Amino acid sequence: MSTSNFTRRGLMKTSAVAGAGLALPTYLSAANHAGYTNAPQGDTVTLGFNVPQSGPYADEGADELRAYELAVEHLNGGGDGGMMNTFSSKELQGNGILGKKVEYVTGDTQTKSDAARASAKSMIEKDGAVMITGGSSSGVAIAVQGLCQEAGVIFMAGLTHSNDTTGKDKKANGFRHFFNGYMSAAALAPVLKNLYGTDRNAYHLTADYTWGWTQEESIAAATEAMGWNTVNKVRTPLASTDFSSYIAPVLNSGADVLVLNHYGGNMVNSLTNAVQFGLRDKQVNGKNFEIVVPLYSRLMAKGAGENVKGIHGSTNWHWSLQDDASKAFVKSFGTKYGFPPSQAAHTVYCQTLLYADAAQRAGTFNPCGIAEALEGYEFDGLGNGKTLYRAEDHQCFKDVLVVRGKENPTSEFDLLEVVEVTPTAQVTYAPDHPMFAGGALGSCNPGA
Amino acid sequence: MCGLFSNTLVGTMDAIILQVLNGLDKGSAYALIALGLTLIFGTLGVVNFAHGALFMIGAFCAVTLQRILSLSKITLSETKTNFLGQPAEIKTPYVESWFGPEMGAAIIDWSVPLAIFFSIPVMIAIGFIMERGLIKHFYKRPHADQILVTFGLAIVLQEVIKYFYGANPIPTGAPDAFKGSFDFGLMLGYEANAIIYPYWRLVYFAFSALIIGMVFAFLQFTTFGMVVRAGMADRETVGLLGINIDKRFTIMFGLAAAVAGLAGVMYAPINSPNYHMGMDFLVLSFVVVVVGGMGSLPGAVLAGFMLGILESFASMNQVKAILPGIDQIIIYVVAIIVLLTRPRGLMGRKGVMEE
Numbered sequence: 001m002s003t004s005n006f007t008r009r010g011l012m013k014t015s016a017v018a019g020a021g022l023a024l025p026t027y028l029s030a031a032n033h034a035g036y037t038n039a040p041q042g043d044t045v046t047l048g049f050n051v052p053q054s055g056p057y058a059d060e061g062a063d064e065l066r067a068y069e070l071a072v073e074h075l076n077g078g079g080d081g082g083m084m085n086t087f088s089s090k091e092l093q094g095n096g097i098l099g100k101k102v103e104y105v106t107g108d109t110q111t112k113s114d115a116a117r118a119s120a121k122s123m124i125e126k127d128g129a130v131m132i133t134g135g136s137s138s139g140v141a142i143a144v145q146g147l148c149q150e151a152g153v154i155f156m157a158g159l160t161h162s163n164d165t166t167g168k169d170k171k172a173n174g175f176r177h178f179f180n181g182y183m184s185a186a187a188l189a190p191v192l193k194n195l196y197g198t199d200r201n202a203y204h205l206t207a208d209y210t211w212g213w214t215q216e217e218s219i220a221a222a223t224e225a226m227g228w229n230t231v232n233k234v235r236t237p238l239a240s241t242d243f244s245s246y247i248a249p250v251l252n253s254g255a256d257v258l259v260l261n262h263y264g265g266n267m268v269n270s271l272t273n274a275v276q277f278g279l280r281d282k283q284v285n286g287k288n289f290e291i292v293v294p295l296y297s298r299l300m301a302k303g304a305g306e307n308v309k310g311i312h313g314s315t316n317w318h319w320s321l322q323d324d325a326s327k328a329f330v331k332s333f334g335t336k337y338g339f340p341p342s343q344a345a346h347t348v349y350c351q352t353l354l355y356a357d358a359a360q361r362a363g364t365f366n367p368c369g370i371a372e373a374l375e376g377y378e379f380d381g382l383g384n385g386k387t388l389y390r391a392e393d394h395q396c397f398k399d400v401l402v403v404r405g406k407e408n409p410t411s412e413f414d415l416l417e418v419v420e421v422t423p424t425a426q427v428t429y430a431p432d433h434p435m436f437a438g439g440a441l442g443s444c445n446p447g448a
Numbered sequence: 449m450c451g452l453f454s455n456t457l458v459g460t461m462d463a464i465i466l467q468v469l470n471g472l473d474k475g476s477a478y479a480l481i482a483l484g485l486t487l488i489f490g491t492l493g494v495v496n497f498a499h500g501a502l503f504m505i506g507a508f509c510a511v512t513l514q515r516i517l518s519l520s521k522i523t524l525s526e527t528k529t530n531f532l533g534q535p536a537e538i539k540t541p542y543v544e545s546w547f548g549p550e551m552g553a554a555i556i557d558w559s560v561p562l563a564i565f566f567s568i569p570v571m572i573a574i575g576f577i578m579e580r581g582l583i584k585h586f587y588k589r590p591h592a593d594q595i596l597v598t599f600g601l602a603i604v605l606q607e608v609i610k611y612f613y614g615a616n617p618i619p620t621g622a623p624d625a626f627k628g629s630f631d632f633g634l635m636l637g638y639e640a641n642a643i644i645y646p647y648w649r650l651v652y653f654a655f656s657a658l659i660i661g662m663v664f665a666f667l668q669f670t671t672f673g674m675v676v677r678a679g680m681a682d683r684e685t686v687g688l689l690g691i692n693i694d695k696r697f698t699i700m701f702g703l704a705a706a707v708a709g710l711a712g713v714m715y716a717p718i719n720s721p722n723y724h725m726g727m728d729f730l731v732l733s734f735v736v737v738v739v740g741g742m743g744s745l746p747g748a749v750l751a752g753f754m755l756g757i758l759e760s761f762a763s764m765n766q767v768k769a770i771l772p773g774i775d776q777i778i779i780y781v782v783a784i785i786v787l788l789t790r791p792r793g794l795m796g797r798k799g800v801m802e803e
Contacts, residue, residue: 056724058615234765237776241719241728242474244649245763245775248466251641268617269719276646276718278629284641303720305619319531334532413531 036366037152037447038130045100045365047072047352048129050120050144051158053108056265057136060299060344064134064158065106066337067345071352074332075102082332086325086381087353091360098359109135113143120144124151130365131156133351136264136344138162138211145174152447154367156351159344161263161295163214166395167436172444173367175374175394177354178347179427181215182435184294184314185222187400187422191312196257196290198227203255205246205270207262208235215261217435219294223259231255236266243270247277256284258291267293268303275307296403299342301415308405308415315401317346317383318418326383340413350382354389368444386424392431393441400427460766462633462642467760469632473649475756476656480711481729482736482748483660484704490680490743491700494583495591497598500730501605502705505574506712507721508609509567511618514559517543558623560717567709575705579698602726610723617720622648626717652714659710660749663703667745676700680743735783741796751794755779 040046049068052061073079077094084092096102105127107119116135123129132148133156135141141160148155149171157165157176161184166176192200202223206212212235220230231253236246247270250258258279262270274280274291282289296313319330319340329349333341341349354374362369375391384398403416429436481503488496520539528536544552555562582601586594621627626647633642667673679686679693686693712721719725736755740747761767762778774781786794 054615056615056722058610232765234768239728239776241725244473245467245470245760248470248645249463249765251644252462252466265617265722272619272720273718276627276629276648278627278644278646281628282641282644299616303617303619303722305621305720307619331532340531410528411530411536 035446035448036368038124038128040100040128040130040365043100044103045097046127046129047102047104047355048107048120048123048127048132049104049134049348050107050109050116050123050132051134051348052111052136052140053106055110055112057111060136060159060264060297060342061109061134063299063342063345064136064348067333067341067349068104068134068352070333070336071349072102072104075352075356079336080328080332083325083329083349083353083382086328087357088380089357089361091357092353097356098363098365102356105129109137109140109144111137111140113139116140116144117147120147121151124148124153129153131355133355134158134348135160138165139209141165141176142169142210145169145171149173149442149445152367152445154355154370156348156355158348158351159297160211161215162211163218163435164210164439166393167214168438170393170395170436170439170441172371172394172442175351175354175371175389175396177351177396179314179316179398179400180395181211181218181294182429182433183400183427184215185218186427186429187314187402187420188219188292188294188312189222189226190422190426191402191420192223192257192292193226195312196287200228200257200287201231201255201285202228202257202259203231203250203253204233204259204261205243206233206235207238207266209238211263212261214435215294216259219259219261219292221435228257236262236270238266240266241269243273244277246270247273247279250274251277251279251282251284251289254285256287256289258289260291260293262293263295263297264300265303267295267297267300271304271311272307280310296416297343298413298415299344301405302412309407311405312419313403315403315416316343318343318401318403318416319346319413320416320418321383321401323383323385325381329383346383350384353382354379366446368446371444385421388424390431393436397424397428399424462638463764463766464761465632465636466643466645467764468757469643469645469649471757471760472653472753473756474759475753476653477711477715477729478733478736478756479749479752480656480659481708481733482740482752483663483745484708484711485733485737486740486743486745486748487663487700487704487707489737490745491676491697492579492583492587493683494586494594495598496583496704497595497730498578498602498605499598499704499708500726500728500733501602502571502574502708502726503712503715503729504606504609504721504723504726506567506571506709507620507716507725508613508712509570509709510560510563510620510713510716511613511721513563513566514556514620517541517556517559517562521545560620560622560713563713563716564710567713568706571706571709572702574709575702576698578705579701583701602730606723606726613723615723617722619720620716622651622717626651648717652718655714656711659707663707664745666703672696672699732779735779739783739786739793741793743797744793744795747793747795755782758782 051064074082074084076096105123107123109116120132131154135158138160141157145155155174163181204216206216260270279289291311293313296315301308330340358370358373359365362373374389377389380386387396387398389396400422401418402420404419406417485499518541520541522537524535525538530536543555629644629646631644736751740751763775
């Protein structure tokens with residue numbers, strides 16, 4: 001007993017020295033990685049998919065998640081490769097990203113800004129996600145984009161259509177593939193002019209939050225520029241379910257076009273109510289009364305049933321497109337899940353591939369390297385034709401689809417038909433356009 | 449000057465008539481849900497936060513019946529292909545092959561009205577199971593416990609529905625005969641299109657008036673109803689007289705569930721049902737019950753229609769121009785004013801929830 005060398009003090013001294021010795025290499029290796037948040041260690045890299053898994057947009061979130069899983073499968077060399085085969089960049093080899101196998105964690109945004117920030121934060125801090133992507137609301141996208149900027153990770157936005165995401169709330173670490181309200185307006189206006197003429201009176205019903213406001217502003221400006229008159233702009237609470245009291249006064253206001261700046265459940269209900277009121281069978285000012293839904297989603301259009309027939313809107317992508325990339329994606333997705341992908345699925349699949357490709361080209365996961373690789377990057381073969389990731393605001397510029405609710409659908413997925421593919425030039429705007437002014441991109445933040 | 453003034457008045461008059469119609473329609477749904485809530489509160493003394501979920505389940509009865517009627521025999525087409533280039537599926541509903549294409553199509557078209565008969569037994573059964581299985585055990589517990597357990601139940605029910613039907617709204621149309629809208633303006637001497645109102649919403653109003661009338665008649669003119677009313681007034685004395693009031697109250701719970709369910713079935717064509725539609729109505733219905741007076745059936749109906757009409761007026765552009773955002777808070781403003789001036793609500797009785 002008395003010969004034992006182990007004393008309490010001695011043990012503590014030894015462990016302190018050993019601890020310091022063990023800690024040293026970790027410290028050094030972190031320095032080697034040029035110090036950015038969640039630099040991947042070992043042979044895997046973790047991406048964070050932040051989508052609405054509960055709440056009213058859960059179905060859209062589920063479709064995004066399916067597309068993410070498919071993208072991860074393709075990046076790791078599984079499946080048929082999907083749009084990796086048609087993508088203009090051939091950097092991705094099907095061996096993960098930079099040789100590291102892609103793994104992912106998921107979070108639930110609940111389509112609430114605070115919940116989305118909390119789940120993104122947890123994926124960054126606990127799971128070591130090096131990139132956050134997803135979402136189905138502009139309010140959420142802007143909130144999470146801000147968080148990623150502070151945390152020093154890249155944010156690849158999902159479905160977000162507000163001008164502000166790449167306008168006054170743009171961030172150096174954030175990138176948007178999806179189109180926006182301005183582009184919808186620029187694409188729709190000429191089509192509406194051809195269909196309904198230049199002498200029209202428009203009545204706007206608008207969801208009362210960032211996306212609704214910017215879309216209302218964009219559509220009103222574009223239609224007024226071609227001679228339309230805006231009779232009224234009425235803001236409706238986001239929580240509204242019955243729109244009858246907002247729709248009842250429309251017919252008697254002298255308006256002959258109703259613009260529904262609504263999305264999701266709001267869109268389904270306001271459109272259903274408007275058709276219920278028989279607006280589309282009416283004649284006002286000697287013209288047929290028309291309804292326009294500037295942002296269409298096929299998943300949501302399904303909820304409105306046959307009310308969408310003949311109603312025009314715009315969309316980022318549609319599965320019926322016949323280019324090689326779209327066909328490859330529909331085949332890959334459809335074979336795996338049994339139904340065609342939504343525009344939400346398409347945009348997040350593209351975002352994942354674009355991120356992976358940028359990392360591959362930059363040779364690093366450092367957000368600043370990736371941002372540099374994405375800025376001003378031109379690509380093709382992802383279902384939208386030639387596309388530019390503009391350096392000034394991190395917005396993708398590509399063709400915009402004008403669609404119409406199909407009169408005679410042949411299947412439950414066949415709800416929309418593409419009326420016109422509006423060329424990129426027509427929807428492009430200056431980075432300092434008044435509707436996008438007010439914010440600054442700032443500089444990229446690699447975190448710690 | 450005079451002409452200008454009367455023009456504006458005429459211009460607003462038709463808008464006012466429109467919003468009265470709207471209010472009656474909104475009020476019908478509020479009144480039906482609040483009626484069921486009050487029945488349960490008045491008889492069982494339980495504050496049932498799962499009542500909105502019952503309304504939602506009613507709407508999903510319509511969805512389910514539509515799906516059952518549309519069950520189809522699937523054959524593969526030889527000529528047409530689906531989006532993957534494989535042979536397309538051709539669906540022929542069984543009802544069409546049994547009753548012939550025309551009769552079958554008509555049955556599917558009328559699925560919502562038919563769902564009334566489908567939903568009554570389903571809703572009564574759900575009401576029985578809820579009362580006997582869960583709520584019974586909370587009669588003697590404080591109201592806070594009852595609120596927590598029924599609110600939890602509401603969340604469970606809506607997640608179950610979401611699991612089976614998804615989160616997106618499901619279109620459930622009214623029969624073709626009720627599509628379009630009725631021109632009231634022509635009847636009142638206005639120009640065409642001045643006051644139009646959808647047929648189905650008029651049907652909804654008439655239907656809810658009928659249901660409310662039936663519930664009142666049932667309570668007023670049957671022996672069963674008399675005993676229930678006696679039980680609502682003084683549960684102990686009725687029990688002392690040797691009447692098994694508990695059993696009758698269970699039936700009342702089933703009845704209240706059926707009323708909420710019917711309100712939901714008929715609401716399905718107005719707005720495509722989704723899993724959280726019950727929660728959207730729940731808070732409003734509680735305000736309706738409180739404004740009407742806890743435990744007062746006529747109060748619930750009166751407050752339902754009153755708040756429906758006020759809500760509609762608050763969303764008029766002329767009103768919003770003066771008080772922007774009033775449409776979002778009007779219900780609560782009215783609730784505060786009513787409770788400040790009449791703390792027991794419009795028709796509340798002394799001693800309810802005051803022990």
